Amino acid sequence: MKENPYRPFPAKITGIKAETDCEFTLTVAASVAMTPGQFFQVSLPKIGEAPISISGFGPDWIQFTVRAVGRLTNALQELRTGENLFIRGPYGTGFPLDTFRGSNLAIVAGGSGTAPVRPLIRGALDGSLPVRSLRVIAGFKSKESLLFANEFDEWRTKGEVLVTIDKPQEGWDGPTGLVTEHIRAMKLDDPADVQFVVVGPPVMMKFAVAEVLLLGVPEDNIWVSFERLMSCGLGKCGHCKIDSAYICLDGPVFRFSRAAGLID
Amino acid sequence: MSSFSFSLEEFSRVFDALGELYALSGPKRFPGKGRFSGTDLVKYAPLVSFDELELDEKSSMSPKSLVFPPDETTFYFNGDEFTEAPLEDERETVVFLRPCDINGFRRLDAIFLENGGTKDPYYLRRREKLHFFMIECATSFENCFCVSMGSNVAGEYAVALRFGQDSVLVQVKDERFAGLFASGAPSEFTPEFVRENARTVEVPDVDEMPPELFLHPLWDEYDARCIACGRCNTSCVTCTCFSTRDIFYADSRRSGERRRVWDGCHLDGFTDMAGGHSFRKKKGERMRFKTFHKIYDFKKRFGYNMCVGCGRCDDVCPEYISFAECINKVAAALKGGDAK
Ligand SMILES: Cc1cc2nc3c(=O)[nH]c(=O)nc-3n(C[C@H](O)[C@H](O)[C@H](O)COP(=O)(O)OP(=O)(O)OC[C@H]3O[C@@H](n4cnc5c(N)ncnc54)[C@H](O)[C@@H]3O)c2cc1C
Ligand code: SF4
Ligand code: SF4
Ligand code: FES
Numbered sequence: 362m363k364e365n366p367y368r369p370f371p372a373k374i375t376g377i378k379a380e381t382d383c384e385f386t387l388t389v390a391a392s393v394a395m396t397p398g399q400f401f402q403v404s405l406p407k408i409g410e411a412p413i414s415i416s417g418f419g420p421d422w423i424q425f426t427v428r429a430v431g432r433l434t435n436a437l438q439e440l441r442t443g444e445n446l447f448i449r450g451p452y453g454t455g456f457p458l459d460t461f462r463g464s465n466l467a468i469v470a471g472g473s474g475t476a477p478v479r480p481l482i483r484g485a486l487d488g489s490l491p492v493r494s495l496r497v498i499a500g501f502k503s504k505e506s507l508l509f510a511n512e513f514d515e516w517r518t519k520g521e522v523l524v525t526i527d528k529p530q531e532g533w534d535g536p537t538g539l540v541t542e543h544i545r546a547m548k549l550d551d552p553a554d555v556q557f558v559v560v561g562p563p564v565m566m567k568f569a570v571a572e573v574l575l576l577g578v579p580e581d582n583i584w585v586s587f588e589r590l591m592s593c594g595l596g597k598c599g600h601c602k603i604d605s606a607y608i609c610l611d612g613p614v615f616r617f618s619r620a621a622g623l624i625d
Numbered sequence: 626m627s628s629f630s631f632s633l634e635e636f637s638r639v640f641d642a643l644g645e646l647y648a649l650s651g652p653k654r655f656p657g658k659g660r661f662s663g664t665d666l667v668k669y670a671p672l673v674s675f676d677e678l679e680l681d682e683k684s685s686m687s688p689k690s691l692v693f694p695p696d697e698t699t700f701y702f703n704g705d706e707f708t709e710a711p712l713e714d715e716r717e718t719v720v721f722l723r724p725c726d727i728n729g730f731r732r733l734d735a736i737f738l739e740n741g742g743t744k745d746p747y748y749l750r751r752r753e754k755l756h757f758f759m760i761e762c763a764t765s766f767e768n769c770f771c772v773s774m775g776s777n778v779a780g781e782y783a784v785a786l787r788f789g790q791d792s793v794l795v796q797v798k799d800e801r802f803a804g805l806f807a808s809g810a811p812s813e814f815t816p817e818f819v820r821e822n823a824r825t826v827e828v829p830d831v832d833e834m835p836p837e838l839f840l841h842p843l844w845d846e847y848d849a850r851c852i853a854c855g856r857c858n859t860s861c862v863t864c865t866c867f868s869t870r871d872i873f874y875a876d877s878r879r880s881g882e883r884r885r886v887w888d889g890c891h892l893d894g895f896t897d898m899a900g901g902h903s904f905r906k907k908k909g910e911r912m913r914f915k916t917f918h919k920i921y922d923f924k925k926r927f928g929y930n931m932c933v934g935c936g937r938c939d940d941v942c943p944e945y946i947s948f949a950e951c952i953n954k955v956a957a958a959l960k961g962g963d964a965k
Contacts, residue, residue, distance in 0.1 A: 362709055362746045362750065363746075364744075364746065365709060365746050366743050366745075366746070367699055367700075367746075367747075368700070368707055368709070369707065371705065404871075406700075406702040406704075406705060406706075406707060406871065406881065406883070407702050407871050407872070407873040407878070407880075407881035408871055409869070409870075409871045410869055410871070410883075445705060447705075447707070562902070563902060588898060589896065589898065589904075590895070590896050590897060590898050592867065592868050592869045592885075592888075593867075593869070595740075595741050595743050595745070596736070596740035596741030596743070597736060597737060597740065597741070597743075597745050597865070597867075598866060598867050598868065598869070598885075598888070599736075599865060599866030599867070599888075599890070600866065600868070600888070600895065600896065602918070602922075604834075604917070604922050604925075605922035605923070605925040605926045607740070607741065609741075610740070610741045622833075622836075624836065624839045625896075625904040625905060625910075625914075
């Protein structure tokens with residue numbers, strides 16, 4: 362076979378960082394062009410393959426932040442620096458960087474949803490994604506489940522960053538409550554002049570978007586990222602289809618005005 | 626293009642000659658293997674002689690397995706090495722099939738060769754070797770509704786055949802087969818197509834399905850009736866969904882293979898995600914998902930409907946759920962009529 366889009370390439374693990382007891386960030390060596398919001402099909406031979414978002418990248422490296430929940434992701438947690446990850450991609454439509462460039466960018470992320478939006482924040486920090494203003498609301502279950510906790514102070518140098526945990530907890534003096542409450546409390550000078558990104562578990566996205574709409578942000582300015590079971594990333598296996606949209610091709614990032622019409 | 630006439634014996638000899646050069650596949654009867662005791666199973670299988678070609682009954686399984694096998698190895702693993710699984714049979718294949726199935730292959734091509742702009746190499750390597758020998762339908766079978774779906778007529782065939790009581794008429798379109806049939810008596814034969822079926826469906830023609838139709842009570846009856854066996858998916862010539870599975874061999878954890886296996890939107894687990902989240906838990910929602918794909922959303926993407934009206938899903942459903950009837954219910958509901 363001349364071209365086999367299913368054949369992954371080996372990417373050497375150059376760094377592993379534990380985020381929580383079941384989440385970790387792998388850095389692999391690979392020189393591939395990509396856009397924040399896209400994903401790779403990550404696999405280990407004999408174990409399996411799964412879609413994982415890009416949580417960071419540079420000219421010759423990619424990061425994946427993984428939650429160990431099953432066969433493959435548990436096995437990924439066992440890997441050591443120097444071993445190979447097998448990846449193919451990037452796949453999907455990422456965030457619309459041209460629209461975000463120079464915008465007032467607001468990002469709401471819930472739990473593992475912070476992984477795909479992190480490259481946007483890093484882009485705003487390093488100047489590759491210049492924005493007029495940046496606001497981030499990141500929600501986690503508890504202080505033990507924070508992702509990228511060591512970066513929050515750095516994020517704050519670029520914008521307003523609010524990190525909240527669901528319920529008050531000993532040893533936590535930061536904000537508490539669901540992201541929805543914090544969205545409701547946002548003051549936007551001109552809601553029509555904000556690009557709003559909402560990424561997280563399905564239920565969180567549903568209620569968070571409802572709050573964002575109440576702020577007066579137009580549907581066209583809201584961007585969501587969908588997660589569905591995927592087996593190919595190429596528009597062939599059918600698992601990710603909703604209506605006529607293939608999440609792996611036409612998403613995972615969608616403008617809310619389009620996403621709202623997609624009924625599973 | 627030229628046409629010929631053969632006696633059954635003459636054709637049988639041509640068939641043998643064809644079998645020397647090509648792998649032959651067609652509907653074949655397996656006595657006693659049917660769904661109910663005492664019934665036969667008709668499915669696509671390799672053919673050794675002309676008399677194995679089943680012409681009196683519709684195959685309950687489609688010919689799609691020729692290009693999309695139910696369980697296909699994509700890679701072999703040795704340690705960390707990925708080796709592409711070779712094609713076991715390198716021969717060109719002649720498949721005897723009916724117009725609806727030829728149109729079905731067009732739909733398979735849309736997904737495997739066009740969608741997303743990538744060509745699926747495992748599909749392509751089999752598809753390239755396939756030559757369509759179209760069996761003319763004199764009359765339609767039970768549950769066929771190809772006319773309503775506009776897939777009763779097919780033009781993309783190498784050879785068309787009319788099987789009569791004591792003769793076989795052949796039209797050769799693809800010159801590569803001209804030599805094989807040259808021994809026949811010249812004929813004027815051109816294939817005819819079925820122009821009406823006992824079953825008719827009214828195919829809804831809407832650009833956007835109204836959201837009410839997704840939640841319409843017409844889907845509720847399938848919640849209880851459908852048992853999620855997935856037979857409608859496996860028998861369908863246009864269902865293309867699959868899952869990927871890795872295995873390792875018991876005797877050596879170093880080696881194993883990656884496979885892709887048929888999956889289907891009626892089956893449990895089709896949308897299960899990490900964290901226990903899944904979509905379309907109810908069978909009625911799955912029926913709605915399949916129905917809209919077959920007669921609505923595929924068309925939005927590709928410009929023509931996916932379903933070709935072969936009726937196999939109705940033939941095989943153990944719960945006697947009629948997909949054709951379901952399409953009519955959708956059409957009625959769209960008109961605001963009583964969909965029950
Ligand atoms: C676009 C996209 C981006 C993603 N990005 C990330 C990311 O950045 N980080 C991340 O960690 N994850 C991400 N995911 C999710 C990730 O793909 C899944 O967590 C992964 O597929 C799990 O694979 P696994 O082999 O580890 O789990 P599996 O062993 O396949 O199991 C996963 C879950 O599926 C269910 N399940 C599977 N099989 C069965 C069964 N037989 N019976 C019952 N339940 C079952 C269970 O709920 C189980 O927890 C993303 C998904 C998508 C679609
Ligand atoms: S064949 Fe019938 S019972 Fe089985 S999944 Fe399809 S509709 Fe449901
Ligand atoms: S949905 Fe039913 S009638 Fe339509 S192509 Fe598939 S099996 Fe045939
Ligand atoms: S992941 Fe296979 S079609 Fe989208």
